[in-house]
Amino acid sequence: EDKVVQSPLSLVVHEGDTVTLNCSYEVTNFRSLLWYKQEKKAPTFLFMLTSSGIEKKSGRLSSILDKKELSSILNITATQTGDSAIYLCAGPNSGGSNYKLTFGKGTLLTVNP
Amino acid sequence: ETGVTQTPRHLVMGMTNKKSLKCEQHLGHNAMYWYKQSAKKPLELMFVYSLEERVENNSVPSRFSPECPNSSHLFLHLHTLQPEDSALYLCASSQTGSQPQHFGDGTRLSIL
Numbered sequence: 001e002d003k004v005v006q007s008p009l010s011l012v013v014h015e016g017d018t019v020t021l022n023c024s025y026e027v028t029n030f031r032s033l034l035w036y037k038q039e040k041k042a043p044t045f046l047f048m049l050t051s052s053g054i055e056k057k058s059g060r061l062s063s064i065l066d067k068k069e070l071s072s073i074l075n076i077t078a079t080q081t082g083d084s085a086i087y088l089c090a091g092p093n094s095g096g097s098n099y100k101l102t103f104g105k106g107t108l109l110t111v112n113p
Numbered sequence: 114e115t116g117v118t119q120t121p122r123h124l125v126m127g128m129t130n131k132k133s134l135k136c137e138q139h140l141g142h143n144a145m146y147w148y149k150q151s152a153k154k155p156l157e158l159m160f161v162y163s164l165e166e167r168v169e170n171n172s173v174p175s176r177f178s179p180e181c182p183n184s185s186h187l188f189l190h191l192h193t194l195q196p197e198d199s200a201l202y203l204c205a206s207s208q209t210g211s212q213p214q215h216f217g218d219g220t221r222l223s224i225l
Contacts, residue, residue, distance in 0.1 A: 004155070031211070032211070034213060036216075041218035041219055042115050042117070042203070042216040042217055042218045042219065043156075043203070043216045044115065044216070045213045045214070045215060048213050088156070090156075092210075092211070097168070097169060097210070098209070098210025098211050099144060099146070099161040099163065099168055099169050099207075099210040100158055100161070100169055100171075101156075101158065101214065102155075103155040103156040104155060105153070105154070105155050106155075
């Protein structure tokens with residue numbers, strides 16, 4: 001059974017700090033890995049990673065995939081209070097279905113002023 | 114505004130009631146999903162429809178009954194729910210199975 005493990009489960013930082021969130025993905029047939037940000041409501045899509053070693057970047061957020069290790073990190077630089085959210089990592093089911101995503105439990109990030 | 118609209122936002126119902134959750138997507142996507150999100154647990158996929166055909170049914174109890182009348186609308190019909198069914202129910206859509214899913218804001222369901 002596919003498994004997505006995120007660490008840490010929660011993290012408290014001060015504004016301006018840089019944070020690194022981790023995701024490891026135990027799967028037999030890797031295809032892609034996705035990151036989402038969830039504030040009080042809808043998870044919003046951040047990145048989809050399919051190629052190892054290529055960084056995806058959006059403003060202060062960036063993510064990179066290590067396909068060999070089946071892991072990914074999400075970096076947030078110069079954190080702001082608006083970055084406070086649950087960050088979710090997910091991967092498609094390796095059993096063949098394109099539609100099924102396995103989600104991790106998420107990392108709860110709290111950014112204090 | 115995510116392009117995926119869910120109603121109602123909150124729902125409180127008794128165990129013997131029948132109610133329905135509605136989801137509408139304005140993104141022109143072909144696939145729609147229902148997820149359950151409970152406290153301290155990962156998002157759990159319930160159902161997937163692609164072009165109005167159900168393609169995933171994740172061992173969900175029969176008290177949850179999905180309906181997809183067209184590729185823009187998805188319903189979740191609820192009847193005789195249990196207290197442990199209290200959760201946030203999220204709808205999502207994607208262009209294809211391999212494209213990122215876009216989520217609605219969810220319906221917060223409480224079973225008395």
